[in-house]
Amino acid sequence: MSTNEINIRLKKLVAGIANQEVSDISEAQALKEIGIDSIGMIDLIGGLEVEFGIRVADEDVGPEVFADMGSLAGYIERKSNKS
Amino acid sequence: MIYTIGEIITQTSLKTPDKTALIFDGQRYSYRELERKINQCARKLIGQGIAKGEKAALFITNAPEFIIAYFALIRIGAVVVPVNTQLKLRELQYILENCQTRMLLTNLATDSFINQTLPHLTTVQQAIVLTTDPKIAGDGRIQFWNLQTEEGANDHPGLSLIDADEAVIIYTSGTTGQPKGVVLTHLNILSNVNSIVHYLRLTEDDNTLIFLPLFYSYALSQMLTVLRAGGTITLMRDFLFPQRALSLVGQEGVTGFGGVPTTYNILLRIGNLPTYNLSSLRYILNAGGPIYPAIIERLLSAFPGVEIINNYGCSEVAPRATYLDFKYAREKIGSIGKAIPNVQVRVLNPDGREVVPGETGEIVIRGSNVMKGYLNNPVETGRVLQKDGLHTGDMATIDEDGFIFIKGRKSDIINCRGEKISAKEVEAVLISHPAVYEAAVVGMPDEILGEAVKAYIVSKDGQLVNKEELLIFCARNLASYKVPKVVEFVAQLPKTASGKVQKHLLK
Incomplete structure (x- = not known):
């Protein structure tokens, strides 16, 4: 999966969870700023597993990976390349 | 004996000045340091001309700045209005206009807040942005204060306050669709703090982890009770990463924390829960909404040896009214227990007599913790504050041993993840969408949220509206927790002959 494709699919997933327009989301934006809260985080982790076929380990659920759209896209790319 | 909230920290700072009062992001603040920062902030606020009895809004996310600003305002006799930082402009405008605050303190030093939201807050004459990094320019009303490095006079302002003075106004969802300002005095809050310290047996050895937002009356109560006991607060920005909360328990020797049912639904999903060091943990509190007995059972298994204590209250009682003593946790599972000390x-x-076991009635509360009233709202105040006490609108039964069990609510309020949501407020936003003819909003059981918002929509003739578009519309006008989780389009709503929507048929 290309970086561009990951970004597009991730934006769509996050927009759906936070009830936002895809066009309103930028790659540098913090997830919290977009409106992802603790409940949204559960939906997001489940969504990542379905949308990208990756398994999000408990220890990965932290501010390093889930800081913003860019850090999360990078994580998806790394996990996708491993599997 | 202390009579006003501001004395809480002063007292401990004199007794054990070097004791850690607050831990945030690895940084520690002693009682002496916190006392000094509070006095500095109080002096600066006096310099801004804020007078006793004047209202000031706190629009601050979890950070030391919240605690410093809260106590500084309280200490100079101002009335603190903590506001939910998730609110959207329309909701924020209503609250600030309702309580007529001219001063707002915030730590949201973002371009969107300063340049898009603040210009629309017309009642605010002074906005104080508490930040260590003042990069964003705003209009002339704005000042940037760095409470971490400020120097200046730090002696106690020494104003004369009494326990009957107003201290805090908490906004809570109202059945009419607009939030109501619950006015609490120093006595209301302190008497509740003292009762909680007593029944939780809090001491200076306690370390309370707070991850709920401090603008909630529940989290404010956690903050005040542990400080009253001379203990330590371990403060988190939020509960976005629950694993970090568990790590902090071991790292900082946390002895207790409080959450809402949703907190526990989330914690119990963490696969490697048993690998965390939770040996310092003594108690876990639930409040903010009814918790399913099955969740309590799972908590008892997941946290062996930890006291799981179910509580009940509301902002109007500052905020605690009952608790279930841990010794009855299994025997009376699902109960909210009995009254806390010093509260009836x-x-x-409906006849005003106490119910017999099995009969359902309304919870009515008396005590020095019961609010003064709703701000500028004598009708609602008179409706709930009656001769026999505060009528909560919560329906309950008692068992033969006097333990109370919640059965539901009299009013049209949805309890989603500990937040009370007015169905009418959500309906009003839905109906303002150009393609919506009618809307009815109800609470539906939800495994994680407790109750989720469900909307039934009748669209205007010939107009198409899709669910996503409607939810985006809601998200622009309502805080995220109020946005419906489920939307169902129907041809018509069930109604009585007089045209009233029969919501019981929609649940």
């Missing part, structure tokens, strides 16, 4: 809690039937 009765379940009354």
Whole structure:
């Protein structure tokens, strides 16, 4: 999966969870700023597993990976390349 | 004996000045340091001309700045209005106009807040942005204060306050669709703090982890009770990463924390829960909404040896009214227990008599913790504050041993993840969408949220509206927790002959 494709699919997933327009989301934006809260985080982790076929380990659920759209896209790319 | 909230920290700072009062992001603040920062902030606020009895809004996310600003305002006799930082402009405008605050303190030093939201807050004459990094320019009303490095006079402002003075106004969802300002005095809050310290047996050895937002009356109560006991607060920005909360328990020697049912639904999903060091943990509190007995059972298994304590209250009682003593946790599972010390809690039937076991009635509360009233709202105040006490609108039964069990609410309020949501407020936003003819909003059981918002929509003739578009519209006008989780389009709503929507048929 290309970086561009990951970004597009991730934006769509996050927009759906936070009830936002895809066009309103930028790659540098913090997830919290977009409106992802603790409940949204559960939906997001489940969504990542379905949308990208990756398994999000408990220890990965932290501010390093889930800081913003860019850090999360990078994580998806790394996990996708491993599997 | 202390009579006003501001004395809480002063007292401990004199007794054990070097004791850690607050831990945030690995940084520690002693009572002496916190006292000094509070006095500095109080002096600066006096310099801004804020007078006793004047209202000031706190629009601050979890950070030391919240605690410093809260106590500084309280200490100079101002009335603190903590505001939910998730609110959207329309909601924020209503609250600030309702309580007529001219001063707002915030730590949201973002371009969107300063340049898009603040210009629309017309009642605010002074906005104080608490930040260590003042990069964003704003209009002339804005000042940037760095409470971490400020120097200046730090002696106690020494104003004369009494326990009957107003201290805090908490906004809570109202059945009419607009939030109501619950006015609490120093006495209301302190008497509740003292009762909680007593029944939780809090001491200076306690370390309370707070991850709920401090603008909630529940989290404010956690903050005040542990400080009253001379203990330590371990503060988190939020509960976005629950694993970090568990790590902090071991790292900082946390002895207790409080959450809402949703907190526990989330924690119990963490696969490697048993690998965390939770040996310092003594108690876990639930409040903010009814918790399913099955969740309590799972908590008892997941946290062996930890006291799981179910509580009940509301902002109007500053905020605690009952608790279930841990010794009855299994025997009376699902109960909210009995009254906390110094509070009377009765379940009354419509005739005003106490119910017998099995009969349902309304929870009515008396005590020095019961609010003064709703701000500028004598009608609602008179409706709930009656001769026999505060009528909560919560329906309950008692068992033969006097333990109370919640059965539901009299009013059209949805309890989603500990937040009370007015169905009418959500309906009003839905109906303002150009393609919506009618809307009815109800609470539906939800495994994680407790109750989720469900909307039934009748669209205008010939107009198409899709669910996503409607939810985006809601998200622009309502805080995220109020946005419906489920939307169902129907041809018509069930109604009585007089045209009233029969919501019981929609649940």
